[in-house]
Amino acid sequence: MVDSLIAAASVIAAAVAVGFAGIGPGIGQGNAAGQAVEGIARQPEAEGKIRGTLLLSFAFMEALTIYGLVVALSLLFANPFVG
Amino acid sequence: MDTFFLSKIEVGSHLYINFTETLHLHGETIIVSTIVVSIISLLLILGTSDLKKVPGTFQNLLEIIYELVKSIAITQMGPSYYSQFLPFIATIFLFVLGSNWAGALIPWKLIEIPNGELAAPTNDINTTACLAILASLSYFFAGFKIKGLGYFKRYIKPSVFLLPINIIEDFTKPLSLNFRLFGNIVADELTVSVLCSLVPILIPVPIMVLGLFASSIQALIFATLAAAYIGEVIE
Numbered sequence: 001m002v003d004s005l006i007a008a009a010s011v012i013a014a015a016v017a018v019g020f021a022g023i024g025p026g027i028g029q030g031n032a033a034g035q036a037v038e039g040i041a042r043q044p045e046a047e048g049k050i051r052g053t054l055l056l057s058f059a060f061m062e063a064l065t066i067y068g069l070v071v072a073l074s075l076l077f078a079n080p081f082v083g
Numbered sequence: 084m085d086t087f088f089l090s091k092i093e094v095g096s097h098l099y100i101n102f103t104e105t106l107h108l109h110g111e112t113i114i115v116s117t118i119v120v121s122i123i124s125l126l127l128i129l130g131t132s133d134l135k136k137v138p139g140t141f142q143n144l145l146e147i148i149y150e151l152v153k154s155i156a157i158t159q160m161g162p163s164y165y166s167q168f169l170p171f172i173a174t175i176f177l178f179v180l181g182s183n184w185a186g187a188l189i190p191w192k193l194i195e196i197p198n199g200e201l202a203a204p205t206n207d208i209n210t211t212a213c214l215a216i217l218a219s220l221s222y223f224f225a226g227f228k229i230k231g232l233g234y235f236k237r238y239i240k241p242s243v244f245l246l247p248i249n250i251i252e253d254f255t256k257p258l259s260l261n262f263r264l265f266g267n268i269v270a271d272e273l274t275v276s277v278l279c280s281l282v283p284i285l286i287p288v289p290i291m292v293l294g295l296f297a298s299s300i301q302a303l304i305f306a307t308l309a310a311a312y313i314g315e316v317i318e
Contacts, residue, residue, distance in 0.1 A: 059304045063259065066266030073269060 006081050014072035021068020025061040032057055097199040097207075109207055111196060116204035119181045127177075152176050152306065159310035160317065164229065168313055171221055175214060176306035179205060183268060183298030187291060203268055203298075211265040215257035218309040226316040237316065260308060267301050 036054045098110035130145040152173040156165040186203020226234035271294040278287040
């Protein structure tokens with residue numbers, strides 16, 4: 001009984017972790033991409049440099065979502081509270 | 084259901100090699116990373132053994148990689164110190180890139196092992212933790228080598244009350260490096276295997292290509308961050 005309660009709570013917690021972790025980086029990446037497009041429109045010759053920096057900063061923002069994913073995965077596959 | 088074994092994924096099961104009573108090694112990680120290291124060394128030795136003034140295709144490729152790593156090191160560490168740490172940055176970049184791509188490009192699922200499955204070595208959190216600890220040890224080493232005991236001054240910059248935060252930062256840096264690489268690779272493999280279990284043909288291919296792209300970016304990020312941490316200490 002306790003184990004199934006923990007399992008249910010873990011599944012919900014995993015979903016919440018990934019879901020909420022997606023919000024912030026989503027907004028951030030949208031902002032960054034918008035600014036980059038603006039930059040390219042203003043200065044098309046700088047496109048290569050802007051794209052490189054944009055991809056690099058995307059990966060940093062994506063890392064935040066990935067932290068949530070790591071928490072969710074450890075809750076699902078390596079749950080420390082079960083057994 | 085026998086045809087679906089290719090899309091099966093095993094999380095948390097490993098091919099244990101029992102070293103002593105309490106020390107277990109993850110066999111599949113060791114096997115794949117040994118293969119990756121030998122492939123990379125073989126390519127580099129073959130490519131650089133016969134250098135020519137006018138490079139052929141293969142030498143050109145290696146020169147592109149060298150220029151890339153060198154530009155990372157120069158932009159992060161400055162032109163006067165980069166050459167001391169270039170081998171370390173290049174090693175990290177090549178190993179991470181090689182192991183990420185090895186997991187995606189080589190059909191490991193065709194080789195059956197008794198327990199666990201062969202996959203990218205960076206799929207195991209121990210590999211990424213080891214790389215992250217190496218990166219943080221190397222910036223301590225760089226600080227002591229170039230600044231001597233003056234290295235400790237950076238803990239009370241820009242002011243004394245930031246001391247606790249600066250100390251915490253020493254722990255969060257390897258932790259975030261570790262989770263970033265591990266999470267990205269596991270997320271890739273999970274997405275591909277979930278899609279494979281739904282539609283085994285054609286549909287997962289774009290996601291696999293995206294995964295290849297993302298894992299090369301991750302290798303770039305890992306090397307850039309390791310270089311940036313060193314550069315921050317020695318500036």
